Amino acid sequence: MSLQLNRAVFGDEADKGNVLTRAEAETLFNTWVLNTRLQLHMRQVGNLMKCWAAEKEGLDEAGQWRWEMAGLLHDADWDQWPNQHCRKIIEELEARHVDPEIIRAIASHGPVHFGVEPVTNMDKMLFAFDELSGLVHAYALMRPGGYEGMDVKGVKKRLKEKSFAANVSRDDINDACTRAAIALDDLIAFIIPRQALVV
Numbered sequence: 001m002s003l004q005l006n007r008a009v010f011g012d013e014a015d016k017g018n019v020l021t022r023a024e025a026e027t028l029f030n031t032w033v034l035n036t037r038l039q040l041h042m043r044q045v046g047n048l049m050k051c052w053a054a055e056k057e058g059l060d061e062a063g064q065w066r067w068e069m070a071g072l073l074h075d076a077d078w079d080q081w082p083n084q085h086c087r088k089i090i091e092e093l094e095a096r097h098v099d100p101e102i103i104r105a106i107a108s109h110g111p112v113h114f115g116v117e118p119v120t121n122m123d124k125m126l127f128a129f130d131e132l133s134g135l136v137h138a139y140a141l142m143r144p145g146g147y148e149g150m151d152v153k154g155v156k157k158r159l160k161e162k163s164f165a166a167n168v169s170r171d172d173i174n175d176a177c178t179r180a181a182i183a184l185d186d187l188i189a190f191i192i193p194r195q196a197l198v199v
């Protein structure tokens with residue numbers, strides 16, 4: 001089964017600036033994603049995207065929502081239609097005339113799988129947060145105190161253990177850091193306290 005999208009253009013430039021309202025996005029999220037673990041993952045990535053947009057990109061609330069929306073919906077079709085991941089959510093957002101920047105970010109969140117390179121900062125950070133967020137959460141679940149007292153060193157140790165959260169691609173994490181030009185330590189340090197708020 002190939003998930004390659006074999007496309008380079010996503011959305012319509014005429015739709016630039018269009019977003020779903022939070023209520024519309026939540027309805028899509030709750031209808032499409034029934035698996036609560038996946039829901040949490042998507043909410044965590046959405047929150048990290050929002051925090052990054054606010055703190056590092058200096059975007060206003062509307063800009064933050066664009067970033068959050070990309071994170072919140074990036075795996076929306078994975079639960080019920082894994083064979084159509086992420087083609088189905090892309091086509092849905094295109095049909096709803098969503099801003100091409102948001103659709104493109106979702107399309108490029110797995111360059112190896114979908115064959116779309118992350119280009120914009122939104123693309124790159126979605127790719128960077130996706131895998132690492134999952135590993136950090138898996139680590140929190142095995143710690144008695146959860147996120148309490150978690151540090152960068154501990155996360156890096158888990159990263160080196162190939163058997164820990166084995167489905168998390170270490171190659172993707174390293175590749176994403178290189179593309180986003182961010183040190184792994186800095187990315188982990190950004191994720192821990194912010195993700196701790198969405199559990």
Ligand SMILES: [Fe+2]
Pocket residue numbers: 041045074075130131
């Ligand atoms: Fe994901």
